[in-house]
Amino acid sequence: MLKELENNEKRLQLLISMADCYQKKYTDDALRLMGKALVNIPVDGLERVISELITESKWLPTVSEIVQAWKESKQIEETNIKDLVYAWLRHNTNWNMNAPVAQSLVDEALIGLGHSEGIIRASEL
Numbered sequence: 001m002l003k004e005l006e007n008n009e010k011r012l013q014l015l016i017s018m019a020d021c022y023q024k025k026y027t028d029d030a031l032r033l034m035g036k037a038l039v040n041i042p043v044d045g046l047e048r049v050i051s052e053l054i055t056e057s058k059w060l061p062t063v064s065e066i067v068q069a070w071k072e073s074k075q076i077e078e079t080n081i082k083d084l085v086y087a088w089l090r091h092n093t094n095w096n097m098n099a100p101v102a103q104s105l106v107d108e109a110l111i112g113l114g115h116s117e118g119i120i121r122a123s124e125l
Helices: 002-021 028-037 043-056 063-092 103-112
Strands: none
Touching: 002 028, 002 043, 028 063, 043 063, 063 103
């Protein structure tokens, strides 16, 4: 619970800092609503997306623009991880891309690549 509160505080601070970049201020109510809307984005991901948006946008990004940028970056990341898993499987096993792969092998590849097991399902490959 404490970690969740710390993360919420970090999200709010990121939003305040983002607004400062545009010489804008949010009301407390707006910050609360924005924080709730962005609660499913990890703090490090939110920081990365906000950093990218402030370098690309002339105007203060909206919540929907932040969420959209997060979804796009997550899609790219998942595609890159899948490509790495494919390469790991081909290099470290005798897996044939035309055959189904066991989840245990996918998890082994993910761990070997420094990721958490289960973030990619074998059925997605």
